[in-house]
Amino acid sequence: MDQFPFQIHTIQTDNSHEFQAKFHWYCEDLGIRHIYIKPSTLRLNGKIEHSHLTDKTVFYKLIEYPGDIDIMKKLKEWEVFYNCHRPHSVLKGKTPLEILRSKLL
Secondary structure, rough: OOOOOOOOOOEEEEEOOOOOHHHHHHHOOOEEEEOOOOOHHHHHHHHHHHHHHHHHHHHHHOOOOOOOOHHHHHHHHHHHHHHHHHEEEHHHEEHHHHHHHHHHH
């Protein structure tokens, strides 16, 4: 949460097991509202599914298992590249950081 330049009020997730009671109450304890998307509504979850596909087809191919012990460092590098330097076609060639900055100004 400390990586965002704004307060997080709400988190929306699908109904997967990892987002059930324990996660839900953790969010609530932090003062963050947690809501679930309606079951079988992929259109509400399409962007995150696309992001997961990109992670799978790009990031995970860069990892050399089982010798990669510094996976957190590589994950941080990937996040910085993905959000700050990699143009996204859905954002008309801009990066997520560029879009965020334009919305905060």
